[in-house]
Amino acid sequence: MRNAGFTYxxxxxxxxxxxxxxxxxxxxxxxxxRRVAEEELLAIGxxxxxxxxSYAASSLPGQKRSPSKLDELLRDPRYPVTRRHLRKLYxxxxxxxxxxxxxxxxxxxxIIGVHSLSEENPIKIANFEPxxxxxxxxxxxxxxxFQP
Numbered sequence: 001m002r003n004a005g006f007t008y009x010x011x012x013x014x015x016x017x018x019x020x021x022x023x024x025x026x027x028x029x030x031x032x033x034r035r036v037a038e039e040e041l042l043a044i045g046x047x048x049x050x051x052x053x054s055y056a057a058s059s060l061p062g063q064k065r066s067p068s069k070l071d072e073l074l075r076d077p078r079y080p081v082t083r084r085h086l087r088k089l090y091x092x093x094x095x096x097x098x099x100x101x102x103x104x105x106x107x108x109x110x111i112i113g114v115h116s117l118s119e120e121n122p123i124k125i126a127n128f129e130p131x132x133x134x135x136x137x138x139x140x141x142x143x144x145x146f147q148p
Contacts, residue, residue: 031123035123037093038093038094038122038124040093041092041093041094041141041144042128042129042132044090044092044093045114045115045144046132047087047090048073048086048090048100048113048114048146049131049146049147049148050085050148051086052066052067052073052085052147052148053148055067055072055073055076058076058083058085059078060078063078064078064109064110065109066105066109066110066111067110068111069111070086070089070100070102070114071089073085073086073089074086074087074089092116092118094116094120094141095116095117095118097117099117100114100115100117101114101115101116101117101142102114103145112147112148113145113146113147114146114147115141115142115143115144115145115146116141116142116144118140118141118142119140119142120140121140122135122138122140122141122144125137125138132144
């Protein structure tokens with residue numbers, strides 16, 4: 001009968017270890033998932049950055065150099081023939097939403113940059129590839145501004 005108490009105690013300890021391991025696995029999985037979302041944000045932000053630069057570069061003298069809304073990157077309204085600067089409007093991989101923070105030109109004439117609306121602290125804080133070196137040590141994803 002004495003062994004039954006030890007077996008019960010052993011099962012309780014085993015359950016505690018399994019619970020701790022499962023909790024740690026979930027946390028590690030969450031961090032890994034966020035790292036993937038960060039890499040996606042950098043890739044998508046790079047697409048927006050390139051699209052805004054393309055829009056500005058294709059401006060003829062007298063035309064506005066930045067779009068009024070992001071949809072204009074999909075089909076440039078300044079030309080009768082379809083001209084695309086961006087394949088599609090991407091969702092923010094950090095928030096999962098279609099909305100982005102917009103950086104407007106000083107005179108309010110159009111969009112010159114985009115950023116995530118997330119206030120979360122980034123996992124990546126250093127060793128950014130060009131042209132994203134300025135993202136080092138930023139306090140939130142909102143401060144990762146993608147502009148040409």
